[in-house]
Amino acid sequence: MKTVYVLGDSISMHYGPYLQQALAGVMGYARKEGDEEANLNLDIPVGANGGDSRSVLAFVKAKVAAGGFAADFLAVNCGLHDIKRNPTSGSYQIPLADYEANLSELVKVVAPLHEQLIWITTTPCDENVHNQRSSTFHRYAADCQAYNAAANRIMAAAGVPIIDLYTFTTNLGPDLFCDHVHFTETIRTQHAAYIAGWFAAHLRHT
Numbered sequence: 001m002k003t004v005y006v007l008g009d010s011i012s013m014h015y016g017p018y019l020q021q022a023l024a025g026v027m028g029y030a031r032k033e034g035d036e037e038a039n040l041n042l043d044i045p046v047g048a049n050g051g052d053s054r055s056v057l058a059f060v061k062a063k064v065a066a067g068g069f070a071a072d073f074l075a076v077n078c079g080l081h082d083i084k085r086n087p088t089s090g091s092y093q094i095p096l097a098d099y100e101a102n103l104s105e106l107v108k109v110v111a112p113l114h115e116q117l118i119w120i121t122t123t124p125c126d127e128n129v130h131n132q133r134s135s136t137f138h139r140y141a142a143d144c145q146a147y148n149a150a151a152n153r154i155m156a157a158a159g160v161p162i163i164d165l166y167t168f169t170t171n172l173g174p175d176l177f178c179d180h181v182h183f184t185e186t187i188r189t190q191h192a193a194y195i196a197g198w199f200a201a202h203l204r205h206t
Helices: 011-024 053-065 097-110 127-133 139-157 165-172 184-205
Strands: 003-007 028-031 073-076 116-120
Touching: 003 053, 003 139, 011 028, 011 097, 011 184, 053 184, 073 184, 097 139, 116 127, 116 139
Parallel strands: 003 028, 003 073, 073 116
Antiparallel strands: none
C-alpha cells in the first residue's frame, strides 16, 4: 500500500484526522508530528504546523538529509503564513519573490527523491473578520490569490500535480469558517473527502 506524507499548516492539521480515515484501506497516512504543541497557538507555527515556505523548505531539507520521508507521496502546502502582513508597515512575512524562490527550491530538493511531490493550494481567508480580530498581523484575499497563482505556475512548469483545495473551498458556499481563517468541522470533513478522492483517482491513473 502506498503512503502519503502531509506537510502543511493548521488547515492540514484540522482535516488530517478525517483524511486519515478517508484513506483507510486505500493509502497509508503520515504527517509532521507535534499536534499538542502546535495547537497551543495556531498562529505561531511549531510542531505539526509546517508554517511558511521558508520553514517548510528547511524541514524538507532536514528530512532529506536524515534519509527522507519513507512515503510514496509528499503532499505539501504553505502560503497562509507567508502572506501575513505587518499592520503598520504592510510588509509580508515572506515576500512573493521569496515565496517563489522557496517553492522552486522545494521542487529541486524533492525531485531526486522516491516521493512524488503533490502541491495543495492555499485555502481562502475571511479578511474582514480576520483583520478585525488580529492586531499582530493581517491577511488579504488578494494576496492569497496572488501567492496561489505563483505556486500553481511553478508547480505546473515542473510537472507537479496540484490539488486545488482553494477553488474547491470557494465553491462550498457561505458559513465556511469557525473563526478568521480556520474551518468548521463540516468543511474539514469535506476537505478530507476531496483530497482522498483526488488521491484515489491519481492512483488509478499511475
